[in-house]
Amino acid sequence: MAKVWVAAELNQGKVQSISFELLAKARELGDVEAIALGKGAEAAAAELGKHGAKKVYVSEDAAFDDYIGVPAAGTIEALVKQGAPDLILFGFTYDSREVAGRLAARLGVGQVSNAMDVSAEGGGFAASVPYFGGAKVATLKVLNKPAIVLVRPKSFEASEAGGTATIEKIEPQKGDLSRAAKIVDRVVEAGEKVKLEEATIIVSGGRGMQGPENFPLLEQLADALGAAVGASRAVVDAGWVPYAMQVGQTGKSVRPTVYIAAGISGAMQHTVGMKGSKFIVAINKDAEAPILKMADLGVVGDALKIVPKLTDAVKAKKGK
Amino acid sequence: MKIVVTVKQIPDPNAPQKLTSDNRLDRGGEAVLDPGDEYGVEAGLKLKEAHGGEVVLVSMGPAKAADAIRKGLSMGADRAIHVSDDSLAGADALLTAQILAAAIKPENPDLVICGTESTDGSTGMVPPMLAELLGMPQATFAKQVEVKGDKVSVHRQTNEGYEVVEAQAPALVTVTAGVGEPRYASLKGIMAARSKEVKKVELSALGIEKGSPAESVEGVADAETRKAGEVIEDDGNAAERILAFLVQVKAV
The missing domain is CATH 3.40.50.620 (HUPs)
Structure with missing residues (x-):
């Protein structure tokens, strides 16, 4: 052996x-x-x-x-x-x-x-x-x-x-x-309620969210679903959200039951970290976005409009 | 302060990529300075602006990698060392680290800055190997780098946030996009780069004995792709459709 x-x-x-x-x-x-x-x-x-x-x-x-x-x-x-x-x-x-x-x-x-x-x-x-x-x-x-x-x-x-x-x-x-380099302090940044690595549902946002001010929309949806919030490299590099939220080759690999990609185009860098998800739902304005070609349900539309409606619909369904 | 920044030329990630007949990455097409290394150059230049000194680029690669080195020089690095030898094609991470270490050692830098991993190979192994071979501490995955006296202090990205990490110089640092957008080369910078020194170093001058490679490529296949499912246009009811899907897969 x-x-x-x-x-x-x-x-x-x-x-x-x-x-x-x-x-x-x-x-x-x-x-x-x-x-x-x-x-x-x-x-x-x-x-x-x-x-x-x-x-x-x-x-x-x-x-x-x-x-x-x-x-x-x-x-x-x-x-x-x-x-x-x-x-x-x-x-x-x-x-x-x-x-x-x-x-x-x-x-x-x-x-x-x-x-x-x-x-x-x-x-x-x-x-x-x-x-x-x-x-x-x-x-x-x-x-x-x-x-x-x-x-x-x-x-x-x-x-x-x-x-x-x-x-x-x-x-x-x-x-x-x-x-040797010494760790002198540890700072927790992402106030993650649900950890990305352990989440069964992940709501992830990219450039299509148009600015950091719109990420709370994803957080509200995540709260309603009991999900974690992730992000693409583009928006982490742009400083919208902390690195701890990044999914992809240079971020975290995740394998949730459902991955909801909002305004993420689906660059290889990102998909290598999430394509093991059981189900993928993608919302993107661009009908040609690669993420729509790998999603189980793809929606051509504006994430900023659809995400809040989905949050309300989920809350109504769950009776909250 | 003397700062060495390692740089690598890679096939343009935005161009179609090909394999050679022996299943290695074809480096014959369009090539660029690795975007991850641009952050390294940027971090080095910022530290030089704050503390004085010089920024020296060190690269291993074929003759045409001179273009990527020139890009770093036009951003503002002072000079470069280019290790080039045809027999190094397909070098693994350990051989690459051994060669970079041999080229860097005589420079006695205070700081060595690397990207976290190359965009083409993505092994992420050269920086820790290089730190080991140079006998340097490694303060890695830094989104912020500060030098105070002979101490380097970085904010090291973690799964939860970041760690404050300190190391005694000489030290090796790897940097992420957090260090700031790489500057564009100005016309003046491009002109100045033409006359900057690029020292060519032959493999034989470094006294490296090539060990046996870590791996051999047995085969390359297309990755499994997911099949496209249903794609719908948002007619105002997309949220309801998504909810129905979530209910169907028992996520709600």
């Missing part, structure tokens, strides 16, 4: 869902162990065990929460040299990218990044990655050992396997922390 490691991601003590998604895939690929570093790692190990990790390497050292990349890369490097895994899975997330990049450079092995799937192939592993922003999919054979693959969130569905993990406490190899 191949030895597959999952680099779990903790955010201030909470296991991030990407870790469970990776474990679900890892179970198909071999014997699974996980690495949990930082505050809450021991509690995390129990959850990781339920999702299929047989053993979890754990350190609760505060440096993992406070410093970017350096302490985790050094610690995992030491583990790799002892444990010789065949494959290490990371999330293609901001925090894991920092660690995986440093680790690959230390080990001198390269990696495959931005993957959408991983499979066993010819005694090794293959990964599929988007080309041209998602228009094509390339299958890459991963040639190094360990194979390091970073997978986009929401590529796999998390599922519990019902096991328990043994915990192995490890010595952190933190390295020279004076040569």
Whole structure:
């Protein structure tokens, strides 16, 4: 059996869902162990065990929460040299990218990044990655050992396997922390009532909303539906809404039951992050907008007029 | 303050894109400076305006990447280093980072600025690898960059908002669109760029041993596309139609 490691991601003590998604895939690929570093790692190990990790390497050292990349890369490097895994899975997330990049450079092995799937192939592993922003999919054979693959969130569905993990406490190899970037403050910006990553319905806005002053229309619809509010890169770059709301290649990948795109044209950059949605509803003035060609229900019309009416209709239906 | 900004020429994302016979991105067509790197150049120029010093562009790419470098120089960067070698076509992220690190090291910069990821490859791995190889802290995904004495302070974008991150220079920073709209090259800037120094560096001068590549391309296929559903014109009742759809899929 191949030895597959999952680099779990903790955010201030909470296991991030990407870790469970990776474990679900890892179970198909071999014997699974996980690495949990930082505050809450021991509690995390129990959850990781339920999702299929047989053993979890754990350190609760505060440096993992406070410093970017350096302490985790050094610690995992030491583990790799002892444990010789065949494959290490990371999330293609901001925090894991920092660690995986440093680790690959230390080990001198390269990696495959931005993957959408991983499979066993010819005694090794293959990964599929988007080309041209998602228009094509390339299958890459991963040639190094360990194979390091970073997978986009929401590529796999998390599922519990019902096991328990043994915990192995490890010595952190933190390295020279004076040569690491330190997180000195955390600011919560998006007053998200419903998290984009966890929402079953998402209402997302683009340039067609015509200005930040119209985003409250989307918030009102989202409130009525119990949905989260997202945005296209164009309006985030323009400073209308914070980055935390961005859906797409350089933002979040989402997979809700329903995705309502209001005034979003559907550039590849955006659709790669939401085309896994079960149902897509699109409202766009431009009948030629690419988003209308992938929507289950497309409406050629003005989002500014339709969204408030829809909010009222939903409220009336729900009897609010 | 000496600031290095890494820049890359990519196939024009707005032009039709093609693959070569060995399934690599065809770089033969129209090419532009990566829009993500324009933010890097902008961030570098702003810091130079505030603190003095110079902005040096470093690029790896074929001979024609000189055009993208010239664009950065016409925006206001002072000079450039261009590592060009035919054998580097298809270089993976690690080799790219090793080459950039070898080209940057002799410059002893206070700050290295990168985009968060290239628009064509989108691996996002070169910056952290480069930081590791240069022995620098990485203050990444910055929507704001400030330098105070020998400290760099950035606002790092997160899923919830941002983190305030501090690093001791020399440090590596990656920047997002949050740092501000890249300036246009003025006519004066374009004229001035013609006489700015672009130092060509051969691969052999960097003393890099090429390792084995991280991956081989087995095949490329069209991505699954979603089928278009029903498209209607808003005749004043679109909201009702959408609600009916939401009820039908049990979202309401």
